[in-house]
Every structure is written in C-alpha cells, then in structure tokens.
Amino acid sequence: MRRLHILTLAGALALSRVVAGAVVSTAVGADLADTLSRVGERVEAYYSRARSIVCTETVVLQPLTYDLAADGFARRLVYELRVEWEPPGPGETSGEAHVVRELLSVNGRRPGPKDEPKCTDPKPVSPEPLAMLLPSRQSEFVFKPAGGGRTAGRASLSFDYQAAGTPPATVSWKDECVSVDVPAKTKGRVWVDAATGDVLRLDEHLSGMFDFAVPREHQRDWHVGSMTLERADSSTQYKPVKFAEPDETVLLPASIESVWIFRTPNGASRTRRSQTFSSYRRFTTGGRIVQ
Numbered sequence: 001m002r003r004l005h006i007l008t009l010a011g012a013l014a015l016s017r018v019v020a021g022a023v024v025s026t027a028v029g030a031d032l033a034d035t036l037s038r039v040g041e042r043v044e045a046y047y048s049r050a051r052s053i054v055c056t057e058t059v060v061l062q063p064l065t066y067d068l069a070a071d072g073f074a075r076r077l078v079y080e081l082r083v084e085w086e087p088p089g090p091g092e093t094s095g096e097a098h099v100v101r102e103l104l105s106v107n108g109r110r111p112g113p114k115d116e117p118k119c120t121d122p123k124p125v126s127p128e129p130l131a132m133l134l135p136s137r138q139s140e141f142v143f144k145p146a147g148g149g150r151t152a153g154r155a156s157l158s159f160d161y162q163a164a165g166t167p168p169a170t171v172s173w174k175d176e177c178v179s180v181d182v183p184a185k186t187k188g189r190v191w192v193d194a195a196t197g198d199v200l201r202l203d204e205h206l207s208g209m210f211d212f213a214v215p216r217e218h219q220r221d222w223h224v225g226s227m228t229l230e231r232a233d234s235s236t237q238y239k240p241v242k243f244a245e246p247d248e249t250v251l252l253p254a255s256i257e258s259v260w261i262f263r264t265p266n267g268a269s270r271t272r273r274s275q276t277f278s279s280y281r282r283f284t285t286g287g288r289i290v291q
Contacts, residue, residue, distance in 0.1 A: 032145050035157055036138060038197030039190075043133040046198075049250050050083040056279040057081040057101065061120045064270035068259065071270075077121060078105040081277070098125055119177035120271055129236075130199065140164055146189055151201055152237070155194040162187045162207075171212045176221060180229050182210045198251040199238055206232040224264040231261040241280045253277045 062074040079101040146158040163183040188204035210229040239254035256275040
C-alpha cells in the first residue's frame, strides 16, 4: 500500500488556530465580550514584542499505527522561527501576521539541495495562529463560555469556539500532497489568564469526518476515487519567558501536539507532529541578540 502524504490541515490544524469572535452567545453577555476584547488587545501587544524575538523550533513527524503507536522512523527538523507583523495602517484595525521559518537541520544534519519540504513539514511561511484573536477577525467565530479553573498554575477562563455560519471546505492538491481546510467542522477551546487575557492553552478538533473526492489526475497515483479526513486534533501550550535589558516576561508558545488521520478504501495514513519551542532570544535595536 502506498502511504498517503498530507501537506497540511489548514482549518483543522493550522499550527494551532487561536480564535476569538464578536458573535457571542446571548447567555454570555458582557463578561465574555469583555474577555475577548482583552484577549485581542493582548495579542496585539504580543505581536509588538514578538517582532523582535526569534526562537528554535524542533519538529518531529512520526507515522503512527492504528492504535496511534509509533510506526517506523520519525523525521526530525530544526528551524529558526520568528514572527512578522505589520502594525495597522491608517484606517486599519489590525495588521497581517505570519510565522517565518528557516530550516537549520534535517535529521541532525545540515539541509542539502535535495531536502525539499515534505508534505507534513511546516510551511516556510504560514499564518500566525494568534492572528485569529485580533479585533478585525473576531466576527468570524461564535463563542460560548466553558467555565473557569486553573491552567498552568494560573486562574483561568475558557471559552469554546466554532466558525460563524457554514464556510465552505476547500481541498487543494500539489503533486502528492493534499491540503484540506474544513472550517465548518472545526471546533476548539481556548484557556486564557483570568487577570491579563494572555492565552495559556488552546485545543482544536474535527467535529466530524469529512469525505472528499480525488481529482482524476491524482487517481492514477493513489488508485482511489475518494478520501476521508477522519481525525485532526491539536493542542498548544504557552509558557512565560523572561528577558533582560529591558526586563520583561512574555507568554510564548512552548509546544504543539497534532494528530491527523486520513483514510481511503485502501488503508489509512496517521501522523503525529510534535513542535517544541526553545532558546528564545531578542534582538535589540543595535542588532545584538540578548539571551
């Protein structure tokens, strides 16, 4: 059986889509609306800081068996990662934000000319997931409160989200890779610091299977006429990172765990992607890196 190669699940995984919305459940009232407003402000403040921060991202891509145990060799990638964000211009509510990666090593060695990105590798440039919390994007989702508690040792509030309306699914192909975006079937939960509005954790999952047809030009490669996205889960954890000169603490990504399963009449492809973020350092105006 030929193993399926999956490029990305933009709507279901998306590194970890953190979202907020202006469409708030009537049972929530002003409390959640106020929380979402504070979260949006904190994301804008985060981008202002993150533009001068770089880190090391380690990605482990592991094929899985039917019971989600490791199946064979894992691919290990190391990147230098940074966030690009342009502050809002005149008349704009928020600027665009992207994650930019530079590949440093593949399975412990320097990348060579033949080390083209694989289907499951993170994209060199991808949307920054917290951009969904910016004020200009909040109207795209519906929210419901999920209670309070403690997350990562902090008093926290949580809310569930899903796309407003029924946005259409999109399926795109490039060589042997398929990209699937299923916003109408994507649901999640966000935990935020009750005092500050900082995002502490976010989980996302596929609420139901998604069937899609294989174009005729790709049926000769895969010998199937249809596929099913069976599962797409992700969980992102954040951690406080201290910087000096000037002294400040910024809540930054610590890890992302994602699992997705694609099924065909001939079998299934199961993959776990583990991303960890370390060695955060900040550029000063003089170009010096402060550890």
